[in-house]
Each structure stands twice: as C-alpha cells, then as structure tokens.
Amino acid sequence: MVVAEVKIELKKGVTDPEGMNTKKALNLLGWGVESVRTGKVFHIDLGEEVSEDEADEMVGEMCRRILANPVIQTYEITIEG
C-alpha cells in the first residue's frame, strides 16, 4: 500500500486570516504565540500497484491540477511506503 502525504501551505506573504484568528484566540487564552500559519494535509492511498517514483510523480500532477493553487500555495509530498 503506497500512501502519499501531501501538505499544502500558503506561500510566504499571502494573508492567512484563519491563522491570524487562531493566533488571536491563543493570545486571549494567555499563550503568547508570535504567529500562526495554517494549511491542509491529504493522505492519498494509491493502492498496491504503483512504485514510489510513480506515486511521487502522480501526486505532483494531482497537486498542480486540483489539490493546490500554485499562485498562492506550495505543496510538499511525502511517500509513505
């Protein structure tokens, strides 16, 4: 079973309202955090029949086509054997 973990994050400089509000909430509860940035994770089960190299390439294509918005987001793929 080949599972890919994809982490999608906002590029530096892109406003992250959810992160800003999370920071505010944490500060109000007494935690002096400096900043919070948010992102998404996908765990994609690719079945048995793909190699790790194929998986990496395939998931890269998925990110570029539908999972991420390359204008404002970056993606990071980890293949978990």
Add this chain to the structure above:
Amino acid sequence: MVVAEVKIELKKGVTDPEGMNTKKALNLLGWGVESVRTGKVFHIDLGEEVSEDEADEMVGEMCRRILANPVIQTYEITIEG
C-alpha cells in the same frame, strides 16, 4: 525561534466528506486512488524564550483546549528547533 508543527487529522472511522469528494474528483480525472483522508496543519511560532520541552507541553495543551476536537480528531506535534 521555536516553531511547532501541529497536524490534526480525523480519527479512523470518522466520515470525511471532503476526502470522499476529493477521491471522487481524482477518480473522474483518471487517477485510480483508493481513498483520501484530509486534515489540517498549523505552524505555531512560539518565539525565542521557550525550550523544546516547554513548547511540546504548551502546544499539547493548545490542541486539547482549542485546536483539535478530541472526540473525532487526533493531533501530532513536531517541534522544529
């Protein structure tokens, strides 16, 4: 600068409609993925004055109090020095 990465995911058995729809979309585009599970990531900058141990404990407390819902979600903390 101590930054904590927090990965929040749905527990096994909890329905993940976003993951199910992502799987459907990937299948329609011709990728035969078996399943997709989604989650969130937070990067929390805790400033200079906390040790890694303190950071781990503090962020655990944040997860239990506001970042995660322990009934349906799990969290995983990684401290990035």
